Amino acid sequence: MELRMNSPIRVLVADSEKIYREGLKVIFSRGNEVRVVGQACTGPEACEKARRIQPDLVLMEMNMPEMDGVAAARSILAARPETRVAMLTSSRSDADVMNAIKAGVHGYITKDVSVGALVDSIRRVAEGEAVIPPSFASRLLQEYAALARGRDDEAGAVEADRSRVTEREREVLKLLVEGATNRDIARQLVITENTVKVHLRNILEKLHLRNRQQAAAFAISSGLVRLQPERNGNGVSNGHATPRPMPAPTWQHAAMRQ
Numbered sequence: 475m476e477l478r479m480n481s482p483i484r485v486l487v488a489d490s491e492k493i494y495r496e497g498l499k500v501i502f503s504r505g506n507e508v509r510v511v512g513q514a515c516t517g518p519e520a521c522e523k524a525r526r527i528q529p530d531l532v533l534m535e536m537n538m539p540e541m542d543g544v545a546a547a548r549s550i551l552a553a554r555p556e557t558r559v560a561m562l563t564s565s566r567s568d569a570d571v572m573n574a575i576k577a578g579v580h581g582y583i584t585k586d587v588s589v590g591a592l593v594d595s596i597r598r599v600a601e602g603e604a605v606i607p608p609s610f611a612s613r614l615l616q617e618y619a620a621l622a623r624g625r626d627d628e629a630g631a632v633e634a635d636r637s638r639v640t641e642r643e644r645e646v647l648k649l650l651v652e653g654a655t656n657r658d659i660a661r662q663l664v665i666t667e668n669t670v671k672v673h674l675r676n677i678l679e680k681l682h683l684r685n686r687q688q689a690a691a692f693a694i695s696s697g698l699v700r701l702q703p704e705r706n707g708n709g710v711s712n713g714h715a716t717p718r719p720m721p722a723p724t725w726q727h728a729a730m731r732q
Contacts, residue, residue: 483508511529564586656670
């Protein structure tokens with residue numbers, strides 16, 4: 475968002491308490507950096523006025539009636555991404571800070587800041603910075619570090635599961651992804667249907683899955699099975715990787731027959 479040169483920042487104040495909204499309006503009117511262009515006392519009203527007034531920035535209380543501040547912020551940003559949104563709240567809950575940031579807000583300001591600090595935070599958020607209290611910074615870093623470790627652990631778990639699948643089980647999975655029934659798989663691999671069932675049961679146990687649909691989805695997402703690109707009439711790949719048409723019976727009728 476580009477601010478107009480020498481123009482005040484146009485702010486919509488969303489807070490359930492009228493006296494607080496009016497107090498901010500009076501305070502901001504004493505300077506020339508911030509101008510209140512609208513007020514809202516509920517979450518839905520904040521969303522409607524943000525759409526209609528198109529302020530530079532929305533100051534949002536966390537605990538709004540009818541729709542909480544995080545949900546309202548998410549709705550405002552989805553409808554008009556260029557709007558800057560900062561939570562101005564009395565909540566110091568780590569969970570509230572994380573939920574607000576995950577919703578896409580650009581600042582989290584507590585109500586106990588001085589007027590000068592509030593105006594400075596509004597200016598910084600309006601200019602494109604992300605503003606959070608210093609006391610929350612280390613906790614945010616710890617949270618995202620934990621998330622990163624979780625992603626690494628998940629990737630390691632997927633690789634471990636992949637390594638447990640035998641070559642024959644991969645062949646079964648490939649045919650399963652292509653929509654083959656147990657009978658089809660037995661015929662193509664020259665094994666009995668009972669052996670196919672044993673392979674499928676072993677696959678589900680190794681991958682901690684419940685059914686063949688989940689096994690097929692895991693095979694594709696983990697790279698155990700790579701779909702062949704669909705080809706046009708001239709035998710040239712069109713760039714789309716799709717399984718072959720699924721023969722009858724369908725997934726539901728082709729469930730493992732134990």
